[in-house]
Structures are given as structure tokens and as C-alpha cells.
Amino acid sequence: MSTPLIASPARTQAIINRYGLSAKKSLGQNFLTDPNVLQHIVSAAELSEQDNVIEIGPGIGALTEFLAKNSHQVLAFEIDQNLIPVLDETLSQYDNVKILNQDFLQVNLPQVLAAGLDMSRPLKLVANLPYYITTPILMAVLQSDISFSGITVMMQREVADRLVAVPGTKAYGSLSIAVQYRSTPQVAFPVPRTVFTPQPNVDSAIVTMTKAPVFETKPFDEGAFFKFVKGCFLHRRKSFWNNLLSMFGKEPDVKDRLTNVLEKNRISPAIRAEKLTIDQFIELTNSLHSEGLL
Numbered sequence: 290m291s292t293p294l295i296a297s298p299a300r301t302q303a304i305i306n307r308y309g310l311s312a313k314k315s316l317g318q319n320f321l322t323d324p325n326v327l328q329h330i331v332s333a334a335e336l337s338e339q340d341n342v343i344e345i346g347p348g349i350g351a352l353t354e355f356l357a358k359n360s361h362q363v364l365a366f367e368i369d370q371n372l373i374p375v376l377d378e379t380l381s382q383y384d385n386v387k388i389l390n391q392d393f394l395q396v397n398l399p400q401v402l403a404a405g406l407d408m409s410r411p412l413k414l415v416a417n418l419p420y421y422i423t424t425p426i427l428m429a430v431l432q433s434d435i436s437f438s439g440i441t442v443m444m445q446r447e448v449a450d451r452l453v454a455v456p457g458t459k460a461y462g463s464l465s466i467a468v469q470y471r472s473t474p475q476v477a478f479p480v481p482r483t484v485f486t487p488q489p490n491v492d493s494a495i496v497t498m499t500k501a502p503v504f505e506t507k508p509f510d511e512g513a514f515f516k517f518v519k520g521c522f523l524h525r526r527k528s529f530w531n532n533l534l535s536m537f538g539k540e541p542d543v544k545d546r547l548t549n550v551l552e553k554n555r556i557s558p559a560i561r562a563e564k565l566t567i568d569q570f571i572e573l574t575n576s577l578h579s580e581g582l583l
Contacts, residue, residue: 295379296351298322301486304349308375320348321417323484327355333477333495334415334441336360341406345393345416345426348372350379352417357383360413364405366393394425398433411438418442420489424464427452431471431498440472440498449476449494461563463519470567472498505568506575513583514574521562521570529565530558537582546580 293300301322304310321327330352336342336359344365347353349372356363363386367376376388387405389396402408414437418426423444430440444452452474454460468474480493508514520536521529533547551558554572556565565573577583 292382294324294351295349295354296322296324296327298486301349301351304375304379305486308371310349310371310375319485319487319489321351321484322486324355326480326484327352329478330415330417330441330443330495331355331359333497334413334439336413336415339410340438341410341412343402343412343414343416345414346419347376347388348417350376352415353380353386354383356415357386361385361410362406363387364389364402366391366396368392394422394429398429398435402435413437413439413441415441416443418444420445420448420491423448427468431468441477441495442498443480443493443495446479446492446494449496452496456566457564459563462525463515463522466518466567466570467515468498469502470504471501473500473502474498504571506571508571508574509578510574510583513578514571517574517577517583518570521565525561525563527561528558529556529560529562532562543582546582550576550580550582 295301295304301320305320336356338359338361340360342356342360342363344353344356344363347365347367353363353365353376357380365386365388367373367388367390370390373388373390380386380388389401389405402412406412412435414430427442430437450460451462451464452468453476454462454465475497477495477497480495482489482492517536521532524532524535534544537543537547550573553576554569556569556573574583
């Protein structure tokens with residue numbers, strides 16, 4: 290008789306009982322108990338036996354088990370030391386899984402991956418991200434020097450909507466731009482809160498991220514670009530002009546140079562930041578640099 294899947298409700302509960310586990314809110318822990326959802330995640334990630342996979346926050350191994358069955362090797366980062374013996378037991382039959390009891394945000398990723406994986410193979414990130422650090426993890430991954438052939442992650446539905454938001458919508462903001470500058474995100478499918486134990490207060494979604502689009506120009510400095518974009522969304526209800534004055538000051542000379550920038554880029558001072566495209570933000574960044582403001 291085959292062993293039930295880790296994600297089956299009965300086995301999940303048995304593991305919780307055996308180890309006296311309780312989901313830690315501080316670490317954003319919720320146990321997914323629907324194998325169908327996990328199979329959909331694997332399908333969305335388009336995994337093959339040629340792929341190596343990074344997972345962040347494996348929990349008791351529910352998703353890890355599906356990754357192990359559908360890829361060449363899995364390297365999982367689990368910050369909770371109490372879950373390491375659990376994972377050693379639940380994943381004992383899979384010799385292609387390695388668990389690291391480390392904080393993903395603190396590791397030297399290129400060094401760790403070079404030591405743990407065959408880097409000649411395609412590398413994908415597939416994870417049910419802890420909600421409380423979803424954005425820092427995404428930014429760390431997208432800003433790293435590691436070339437991922439695919440990213441497939443679960444997160445709060447609200448955050449997913451912000452990642453894929455388009456100009457002119459309420460959800461569009463600095464996070465939308467930061468992610469869409471570096472990747473092409475898509476919501477693969479929604480995940481209801483009812484498939485988790487304990488049940489969280491929010492619904493989730495699976496987001497896939499592929500290669501970044503090509504923009505008309507590049508910012509003169511990416512750090513300055515992202516800092517400028519963030520500043521533009523600090524006061525969403527203010528006009529773009531008022532946000533610029535908050536960032537650069539109200540001196541007459543500064544106002545003249547800001548006016549020149551807006552006229553050059555054919556942007557109305559009364560517009561709001563959420564109406565501007567990434568290309569427009571890039572052009573504005575470069576124009577502000579030309580005017581000596583950035």
C-alpha cells in the first residue's frame with residue numbers, strides 16, 4: 290500500500306499530531322492540504338526532469354514532494370529549525386531533495402547554489418511564499434545575478450493583483466513597476482483560503498514570472514530609477530506635480546527645471562503617478578538626470 294501524499298488532509302493532520310506542530314503566524318505558516326492545487330502549481334511551473342528547483346519555506350514538505358517527483362533536484366530553504374526533523378522524515382524516500390535550515394534572505398545565493406546544484410541545468414523557483422516576506426523575497430530573487438528559467442510562486446491574492454496591475458488601475462504602484470521592469474508576471478490561477486490548515490484570512494494566487502520585456506530605453510541608473518518611482522507613489526492622492534515638489538523642493542529654479550522635464554516628456558502636472566507607464570518613468574528619470582535633479 291502506497292504512502293498517502295503529504296498534502297492529503299489525513300496525513301497532514303497525522304504529521305501535525307505526531308510532532309505537536311502549530312503553524313507559526315510570525316513565519317506565515319499555513320499547511321496546504323489539497324493535492325490538486327499542488328499539481329496545478331507544478332503544471333504552471335512547466336517542470337521537467339531536466340530542471341533544478343529552489344523552494345522557499347517547504348513547511349512539512351507538501352509542495353516539495355510534488356517538486357521532487359517532477360524535477361531533477363530540489364534545494365529547499367526552511368528557516369524554522371523545528372521543521373527540519375519533520376522534513377527529514379516526510380521526504381526520506383526522495384534522494385533528490387536537500388533541505389537547508391537557513392534564512393533565504395541572508396544566504397549568498399550564488400555560492401549556496403554552486404555548492405548544492407548542477408548549475409548547467411535550468412533553474413526554477415517554485416514556492417508557497419510566506420506572506421509576511423513575499424515582497425522582500427521576490428525583490429531578492431529578481432535582483433540576484435542568478436538566471437532563473439521560470440518563477441512560480443504562491444502569494445496573497447492582493448499582492449498578486451498588484452504585481453500584474455496595469456497603469457490607470459488602483460492596484461498599480463511601485464511594486465508593479467519593480468516586478469514588471471524585471472519580469473513578465475501573470476496570475477496563473479486563484480487559490481481559495483479553504484485549502485489551508487489553519488485557514489488564513491485571505492485568498493491566494495499562483496503567479497508565474499518569465500523574462501522581462503524590452504523597454505524603449507534604459508534608466509541611467511537603476512537605483513535612482515526605483516527610488517524615484519517609489520517617491521512618486523508615496524502620496525497617491527496627490528498630483529504628480531505635488532509629488533515632484535515633495536521630492537525635489539519648491540525653489541523657483543527647481544520648479545523651472547521640473548517644468549522643463551514635464552514639457553519635454555509631454556506629461557501634465559495634474560496627472561497622477563498611477564497613469565504613467567514604465568517607459569514614461571524611465572524617460573522621466575533620464576530627463577531629471579539631464580536637468581541635474583537626479
